[in-house]
Amino acid sequence: DAKTTQPTSMDCAEGRAANLPCNHSTISGNEYVYWYRQIHSQGPQYIIHGLKNNETNEMASLIITEDRKSSTLILPHATLRDTAVYYCIVRVGNQAGTALIFGKGTTLSVSS
Amino acid sequence: GAVVSQHPSRVICKSGTSVKIECRSLDFQATTMFWYRQFPKKSLMLMATSNEGSKATYEQGVEKDKFLINHASLTLSTLTVTSAHPEDSSFYICSARVPGITDEQFFGPGTRLTVL
Numbered sequence: 001d002a003k004t005t006q007p008t009s010m011d012c013a014e015g016r017a018a019n020l021p022c023n024h025s026t027i028s029g030n031e032y033v034y035w036y037r038q039i040h041s042q043g044p045q046y047i048i049h050g051l052k053n054n055e056t057n058e059m060a061s062l063i064i065t066e067d068r069k070s071s072t073l074i075l076p077h078a079t080l081r082d083t084a085v086y087y088c089i090v091r092v093g094n095q096a097g098t099a100l101i102f103g104k105g106t107t108l109s110v111s112s
Numbered sequence: 113g114a115v116v117s118q119h120p121s122r123v124i125c126k127s128g129t130s131v132k133i134e135c136r137s138l139d140f141q142a143t144t145m146f147w148y149r150q151f152p153k154k155s156l157m158l159m160a161t162s163n164e165g166s167k168a169t170y171e172q173g174v175e176k177d178k179f180l181i182n183h184a185s186l187t188l189s190t191l192t193v194t195s196a197h198p199e200d201s202s203f204y205i206c207s208a209r210v211p212g213i214t215d216e217q218f219f220g221p222g223t224r225l226t227v228l
Binding site: 105 | 220224
């Protein structure tokens with residue numbers, strides 16, 4: 001699976017959009033970009049994933065550059081409850097029986 | 113999304129004792145479950161892959177005789193930490209993949225183990 005690079009930490013004001021970047025310059029054509037987050041002392045939570053096109057769901061939007069070498073997770077209106085570690089993971093889709101491998105992620109701190 | 117539960121949520125035990133942690137898929141059947149360990153301020157580290165009806169596959173450096181995994185049914189996997197020591201104190205998290213959904217992996221809430 002391709003390696004990802006994320007900033008160690010980011011701050012965001014409550015109510016503002018939080019834009020979390022991820023670099024994955026060695027991504028291959030059949031690899032998806034997944035985003036998970038982990039709130040303190042809880043299990044990780046799935047947020048969103050995509051292959052080429054931008055994706056949006058009730059939690060967030062995922063913007064993938066045309067060359068697919070980087071992506072941005074957008075939380076449109078961050079709240080205090082969005083404070084968490086956000087993990088960007090790149091892997092081939094539909095790999096039955098294989099686990100997600102986590103990097104260090106970005107610690108997002110949302111403050112009022 | 114699919115729900116994965118863990119029991120207990122936290123446990124404190126004496127050094128030398130064994131502790132069993134249960135991981136259940138509540139609304140789906142999981143042929144494969146995964147066990148992770150997370151130390152304070154660190155990322156999740158994959159320990160092993162648990163396959164229903166067969167032996168678990170352990171990651172390099174994880175002692176299979178110390179961390180016993182049993183996946184006896186399609187909804188239950190157990191992790192037993194044998195002869196626990198203080199250095200085994202950690203946050204243990206299980207997860208499962210939902211068959212038929214594009215590679216989404218759902219995680220349990222975690223079990224905080226403290227070995228005195």
